[in-house]
Amino acid sequence: MSEPTLHDVAARAGVSIKTVSNVLRQVDGKVSAATAARVHHAIEELNYRPNLSARRLRTGHSDVIALAVPDLRNPYFAEVAAAMITAARNAGYTLLIEETGGDPAVEMSAAEGLRDPLIEGVIMSPLTLDPRSLAARGRAIPLVLLGERDYAGPCDHVMFDNVEASFRITEHLLEQGYQRIAVIGRQDDPPHATAVKRLKGYQKALRRAGIRYDRSLAPVVSGAPYSKVEGARAAEHLFGDDGHPDAVYCFADVLAIGALRTAHRFGLHAPADFGLAGFDGIEEGRFSIPTLTTIAPDFTDMAELAVTALVERIRAGSAIDHRDIRCRYDLVLGESTQVSLAAEFLAV
Amino acid sequence: MSEPTLHDVAARAGVSIKTVSNVLRQVDGKVSAATAARVHHAIEELNYRPNLSARRLRTGHSDVIALAVPDLRNPYFAEVAAAMITAARNAGYTLLIEETGGDPAVEMSAAEGLRDPLIEGVIMSPLTLDPRSLAARGRAIPLVLLGERDYAGPCDHVMFDNVEASFRITEHLLEQGYQRIAVIGRQDDPPHATAVKRLKGYQKALRRAGIRYDRSLAPVVSGAPYSKVEGARAAEHLFGDDGHPDAVYCFADVLAIGALRTAHRFGLHAPADFGLAGFDGIEEGRFSIPTLTTIAPDFTDMAELAVTALVERIRAGSAIDHRDIRCRYDLVLGESTQVSLAAEFLAV
DNA sequence: GTGAAAGCGCTAACAG
DNA sequence: CTGTTAGCGCTTTCAC
Numbered sequence A, B: 001m002s003e004p005t006l007h008d009v010a011a012r013a014g015v016s017i018k019t020v021s022n023v024l025r026q027v028d029g030k031v032s033a034a035t036a037a038r039v040h041h042a043i044e045e046l047n048y049r050p051n052l053s054a055r056r057l058r059t060g061h062s063d064v065i066a067l068a069v070p071d072l073r074n075p076y077f078a079e080v081a082a083a084m085i086t087a088a089r090n091a092g093y094t095l096l097i098e099e100t101g102g103d104p105a106v107e108m109s110a111a112e113g114l115r116d117p118l119i120e121g122v123i124m125s126p127l128t129l130d131p132r133s134l135a136a137r138g139r140a141i142p143l144v145l146l147g148e149r150d151y152a153g154p155c156d157h158v159m160f161d162n163v164e165a166s167f168r169i170t171e172h173l174l175e176q177g178y179q180r181i182a183v184i185g186r187q188d189d190p191p192h193a194t195a196v197k198r199l200k201g202y203q204k205a206l207r208r209a210g211i212r213y214d215r216s217l218a219p220v221v222s223g224a225p226y227s228k229v230e231g232a233r234a235a236e237h238l239f240g241d242d243g244h245p246d247a248v249y250c251f252a253d254v255l256a257i258g259a260l261r262t263a264h265r266f267g268l269h270a271p272a273d274f275g276l277a278g279f280d281g282i283e284e285g286r287f288s289i290p291t292l293t294t295i296a297p298d299f300t301d302m303a304e305l306a307v308t309a310l311v312e313r314i315r316a317g318s319a320i321d322h323r324d325i326r327c328r329y330d331l332v333l334g335e336s337t338q339v340s341l342a343a344e345f346l347a348v
Numbered sequence C: 001g002t003g004a005a006a007g008c009g010c011t012a013a014c015a016g
Numbered sequence D: 001c002t003g004t005t006a007g008c009g010c011t012t013t014c015a016c
Helices: A006-013 A017-024 A033-046 A052-059 A075-090 A104-111 A131-135 A162-175 A193-208 A228-240 A253-265 A299-316 A339-347 B006-013 B017-024 B033-046 B052-059 B075-090 B104-111 B131-135 B162-175 B193-208 B228-240 B253-265 B299-316 B339-347
Strands: A064-069 A094-099 A121-124 A143-146 A156-158 A181-184 A247-250 A275-277 A294-297 A329-332 B064-069 B094-099 B121-124 B143-146 B156-158 B181-184 B247-250 B275-277 B294-297 B329-332
Touching (some): A006 A033, A052 B052, A064 A104, A064 A299, A075 A094, A075 A253, A075 A299, A075 B075, A075 B094, A094 B075, A104 A121, A104 A131, A121 A299, A143 A299, A162 A193, A162 A247, A162 A275, A162 A294, A162 A329, A181 A193, A181 A228, A181 A253, A228 A247, A228 A253, A247 A253, B006 B033, B064 B075, B064 B104, B064 B299, B075 B094, B075 B253, B075 B299, B104 B121, B104 B131, B121 B299, B143 B299, B156 B299, B162 B181, B162 B193, B162 B247, B162 B275, B181 B228, B181 B253, B228 B253, B247 B253, B253 B275, B294 B299
Parallel strands (some): A064 A094, A121 A143, A143 A156, A181 A247, A247 A275, B064 B094, B064 B121, B121 B143, B143 B156, B181 B247, B247 B275
Antiparallel strands (some): A294 A329
């Protein structure tokens, strides 16, 4: 009662196993149509499926790639994961999802593909991975990082321009007339590249508007990845003080959702009492009250670019120089910064 | 520059490959400590890792199990997936995550383990899978379903008692003094087992309170899985009518979040204007405004039970009768039904 | 077009 | 305790 093998199929179809193998792997022009039909019939009858372990052992490649994210429950990473599953399948690969918990050791291990030696390449959203250890990793498995380049390394990076995107959304806030724009998401301990770049874009927009960057309006957020809890905590400082900001720009939608709750506790509501902007374009922000103004990456585009880049690396045997690949994104306007809309609501 | 093999390690350590193999698989009492140390040293030096394809081919088992869920972006399934990854790893298995999109054909294919023949068992959260096709599936791979038993079948089911949980949360609403309790989540087209049971629990609680079940307060929700969009749509009917319900109980937190948005559009707010309860205990409901009263399953417990059951099935070779396994859950009280709390807020 | 034979890296029997 | 050997199911030369 064990699984049928190539031999069984061959015997049933009255051909050699070579022929069955050819049919299976769609080697065209090698097998007559009639024979192919007979083989297919036999496969059907026996409910045969090739033993992938054997094929992998023989060919030396598994067609498995891994995606390493800090936490699947974080809606941003859930979006990434869902898009990657589809992109990987379209490229003929099976995707294995790993959770790193943001743990440096686990991230390093993922970057080495250690989890399972049959993994041919890794796409990772790094949190703590530092340049030196990346350069020193024991096994140079093809690697694509989700996020902008922080340092030179033998891997590709896929992400939109964070400085530019951050600049755009800050400009939007300024255009809406907000003056005291706080920012939630600054990080110090390990100055995460993404946080640094988003802060840079924010500062650039302020400067252009002739507004001085006020450090007290940029509370440091600890812990990674960004979370609702941290957003709520950071907002305490902002709304607790007198003379609270007239707008809050969060480096992640989850931070914004957390901030919204804190504001609610203080009896403050967006957009009536302050403007609010997020980052990431998660579904939650399209249903929060108010809906969030945010930067929404095109997850499908991101996933396709990452998988394509990884597959190229796998095929080329890591003889590829590091590349920076930009994915599409959009500035999405929600109710959280629609001052005029809010006024309308109040009038009703 | 190919990967080192057992032979390389053996040569380096000056022993036979058998000894290396023994050391690797931690076969105790077979290898002297000194030899083991030498072998470990060689493994370290060569940065050797066993070729899993070869091992799998030889042993016939892959230690890979699959989890099939409709959509990873749905926060409920993200919670499930995250818990499963951990539970699987703790049990020595690698978890492969598949998205079915709720498509019957894809679900069937997942139940057959067709995706990859090396998958040893499947845990699935079924949406459309019907009894007959399940009984007729071509390949009887060990299967554990997340959800209550709808029909007899050669698989285990892991879930808390939906009727009971639904009864409890409805009772809570009644205790809070709500009388006209609408329900969002009824399904007709395929009468999904979960929806049926939750409706049953709701009706039971009403009956006990001497309230007649009013079909017009139970709009049908189409599409699966439950989503925010559907929750918002269903709520239109409820809040659009005059004499809207004084409480809304949703069969999923995402439905409740959607309903909250619609209510907001009608200028209604929970708990001031109506009570609201959800189901699933997702993080989002702990940050929504108001926070949700809900039924929160213990995802860790659920995952451990499911993985344990599946592993037993794999080991026993499907000679196990179908079992119903109950996981823990809690009734979580949020602001959405705290009438007194709401009154306090208003007083301020 | 098809068949025979070798071998991918590992584990498990069996001998020593 | 350690070494030798066979073979898991497949792909891939190489003959025919």
